[in-house]
Amino acid sequence: MALRLLYLIFVQLVGWVVLQGRSQRSEDAEILVLRHQLAVLRRQVGRPWPSWADRAVIADCRGIRGSGLPGVSLHGVADFGAGRHRPSAAAHGTDLE
Template sequence: MALRLLSLIFLRLVGLLVLLGRSPASEDVELLVLRHEVAVLRRGTSKPRLERADRAVFTALVRLLPKALRTHRLVTPATILRWHRRLVAAKWTYPHRHGRPPVDEVIAGLIERMAGENHR
């Protein structure tokens, strides 16, 4: 029990030292991300639905956070990659066409005439 308490105190002190060594810009970015997360969560739905504007804000700000803080956000790097894959897939997918495209009637008639003239 005492060892666990000492290790917890040690971890908190190391965390405090890390916080003191961070730049003010990093702290500002973290505050912006937290405020936007709170704004999304205040919408009152059971599962927060992110709009395109929310995704853009999170994508821009999460990149500026330190790596240790990225994984504990509402939007993780894996989520941003999934959004990017969906955008690329939606932009670069082509309609699925089944079967052979139709042949023009003039060309079909020419093929039938040539096949009748050539016995091989």
């Protein structure tokens, strides 16, 4: 246990010494690389779509269907009551003809 503690302290001290020796230019380069990686990851992550189980829980939390604002969407699923599907493209003002 004491040996592990000494090892962790040693690793932290060595890391701190290495950071103190870095130039401002290398820190700027690291920041640019991290920003680029973050931008790439943001492009890869899509919009989360709730499963049917998630939708059931949301509907249960809101009460019986239709208790919310009419036409308010829950992540792309229109709230128009029972037996209806998503609105057609014409309802959104797009022309498919």
